[in-house]
Amino acid sequence: MLDVEVQTSDYRKYWLLDSEVTFLNHGSFGACPIPVLQRQTQLREQLERQPVHFFVREWESLLDEARRQLAEFLGVIAEELVFVPNATTGINSVLRSLRFSPTDELLTTNHEYNACRNALNFVAERWGATVKIANIPFPLNSPDEIISSILEQITPHTKLVLIDHISSQTGLIFPLKPLICELNSRGIESLVDGAHAPGMLPLNLPEIGATYYSGNCHKWLSAPKGAAFLYVHPDKQNKIHPVTISHGANSPRTDRSRFQLEFDWMGTHDPTAYFCIPEAIKFMGSLQPGGWLELIQHNHNTVIAARKILSEKLAVKLPCPDEMIGAMATIILPDKIQLIPSLQTQLWEKFKIEVPIIPWENQPQKLMRISAQIYNTHSDYQKLAEALISLMS
CATH class of the missing domain: 3.90.1150.170 (Aspartate Aminotransferase, domain 1)
Structure with missing residues (x-):
């Protein structure tokens, strides 16, 4: 005892x-509050009462409103965001859209999440590019050790840096603003694995300055499972495509970007986790x-x-x-x-x-x-x- x-x-x-469990692992999969789950149940019932009406006439306005509120929470404009089911899918979407050459180097760190590291290795092997690893010590005494460990591995061949915002293994917050500022000055693109950051840290994506940023909403934002986002700098949107190619690839619509047309509809799925993000933002923000x-x-x-x-x-x-x-x-x-x-x-x-x-x-x-x-x-x-x-x- x-x-x-x-x-x-x-x-x-x-x-x-479960009241009998001491739950100290919110970081792995999050935990969704009851009021947010109730909103999801309401939306699912709305969908199932008339699926055609929901997807044809209601779905897009619900998606746009969820995106608008999430964009405000992240300090961006809605046109810079698309929804994905998890941050790993967002990372894959970017990596598998980009083209590399055998002389290119793709840099990441020894703290990078295994799933995203695997995606980087897969893409590098496909193009014949080289993956380089910046070894960041742990324990450490200062954010400067992270910056110096990464910058020491930069060469004229560095094409892209895949970097955590918050390391899943160690919980370290990476000093993104000064690091990405330096990468931008050298013309190197940055892809941020922000799986844990939304809801754990105050976020303003333009201030961070990353080329690409993917984050989860089901962890610290406490939305339902299957809610995440991908931010792409407007200048790069035309070359980024979802992993699943669907109707958006040849849509005749001109009222929104090809970027959003491709990501918004990748086939029939349950989109209610996305639509619950505004409720999660509202509810969690009301607790203090x-x-x-x-x-x-x-x-x-x-x-x-x-x-x-x-x-x-x-x-x-x-x-x-x-x-x-x-x-x-x-x-x-x-x-x-x-x-x-x-x-x-x-x-x-x-x-x-x-x-x-x-x-x-x-x-x-x-x-x-x-x-x-x-x-x-x-x-x-x-x-x-x-x-x-x-x-x-």
């Missing part, structure tokens, strides 16, 4: 999360008096306190400064815990704690990544610390 008092957040009532900015700060403060609890209880050093993380934090587990077999499974089966244990490159050390959404409390992380200590004893 753990010697820790478990407290329930007042906000937990807005989620369907200061709206989204206060929610973002609240989650950041929670994860800062949480990793301090874990570092003190487990006697491990913090791997990066507070300002380099948002609402996810990673610690390097001590050697004694590293030896515990199937640690993630044991935490789940013995303590009903859901938290990811992540291998780090080819090293024996493993990382533990915690998430902090508004429904989490400090007692959740106390319970995790006590569970780890119990497993070591």
